[in-house]
Amino acid sequence: MGLAIACVACMAMFLMASGVASQNGWDNAFATFYGDMSGKETMQGACGYGDLFKQGYGLKTAALSTALFNDGLTCGACFQLQCVNDPRWCAPGTITITATNFCPPNASKPGNNGGWCNPPRKHFDLSMPMFTKITKDYHAGIVPVRFRRVPCIKKGGVRFEIKGKPDWILVLVYNVGGAGDVKAMQVKGSRTGWITMTRNWGQNWQTRRHLLGQSLSFRVTTSDGKMVQSDDVAPANWKFGQVFEGKQF
Structure with a gap:
C-alpha cells in the first residue's frame, strides 16, 4: 500500500513539473488517425x-496540434490517452504515445469543418493501429479523448x-526517458569545456564549434529540470551519420 501511495505521489509531482496538470492531471482533446493498419505511413x-x-x-x-506541439519543444514527450464521452465509438482502455510530429492547421477548413489541428484546439493525430485501440471502429473518424503527460519508458x-x-555539428537526440522532451543540450570535446548548444528544429541541437578528432560528451536536460551527463559517448574517431548511446533518465 505504501508503495502504491508513493507511486501516485510521484506521478502527481511529474505532472506538476511538466506543466500539464489540470483536474486529476487530465485534460480534454480530440483524436483522429492517419494511414492504414500497415503502419507504412508512420509520420x-x-x-x-x-x-x-x-x-x-x-x-x-x-502528431500534435499547434496548441500542444509548442513549436517543437514538446517533441519526445509521452502522453496517455483515453476515448471518452462517446459510447457509440469509444472502447475501454488507454494508450501511451510519444509526440513525434506536428499536425498543421488547415485555414481552409475552420472550426468543426475539418480543421481539427487549428488553434486553439488540442488534438492528436494517431496511427490507425493506435486509434483502433481506443475506439470500436476506425470509421469513428474523430473522437473526444482525455489525455495527460506521463513519464516516458524507453x-x-x-x-x-x-x-x-566540420564547422557545424548537428545532433539529433532521441529515445529520451523520463519527461522525454529536451529543453537544453551541452556538448564537450576532449579539448574543450562544456559548450551550450542551440535548438535548430525539433530535437536537433547545433553548435558551430569544430569538434572533429575529439571524443564527445553530452549533457541532456529535460523539461522537468533533470539532467543526465554521458561522458565520452563518441570516441575521437567518430564520423557524421553515426549514432551513439549514453545514459538514461
Missing part, C-alpha cells in the same frame, strides 16, 4: 526523428545521431 518530419521503427518509436506515436540509453559538417 516523421517536424521533430527531426528519422526512421521511427528503427529508433524504437514504432506506431506508438502522434529501452536502452539516450541516443545521439551526429550530423552536419
Whole structure:
C-alpha cells in the first residue's frame, strides 16, 4: 500500500513539473488517425526523428496540434490517452504515445469543418493501429479523448545521431526517458569545456564549434529540470551519420 501511495505521489509531482496538470492531471482533446493498419505511413518530419521503427518509436506515436506541439519543444514527450464521452465509438482502455510530429492547421477548413489541428484546439493525430485501440471502429473518424503527460519508458540509453559538417555539428537526440522532451543540450570535446548548444528544429541541437578528432560528451536536460551527463559517448574517431548511446533518465 505504501508503495502504491508513493507511486501516485510521484506521478502527481511529474505532472506538476511538466506543466500539464489540470483536474486529476487530465485534460480534454480530440483524436483522429492517419494511414492504414500497415503502419507504412508512420509520420516523421517536424521533430527531426528519422526512421521511427528503427529508433524504437514504432506506431506508438502522434502528431500534435499547434496548441500542444509548442513549436517543437514538446517533441519526445509521452502522453496517455483515453476515448471518452462517446459510447457509440469509444472502447475501454488507454494508450501511451510519444509526440513525434506536428499536425498543421488547415485555414481552409475552420472550426468543426475539418480543421481539427487549428488553434486553439488540442488534438492528436494517431496511427490507425493506435486509434483502433481506443475506439470500436476506425470509421469513428474523430473522437473526444482525455489525455495527460506521463513519464516516458524507453529501452536502452539516450541516443545521439551526429550530423552536419566540420564547422557545424548537428545532433539529433532521441529515445529520451523520463519527461522525454529536451529543453537544453551541452556538448564537450576532449579539448574543450562544456559548450551550450542551440535548438535548430525539433530535437536537433547545433553548435558551430569544430569538434572533429575529439571524443564527445553530452549533457541532456529535460523539461522537468533533470539532467543526465554521458561522458565520452563518441570516441575521437567518430564520423557524421553515426549514432551513439549514453545514459538514461
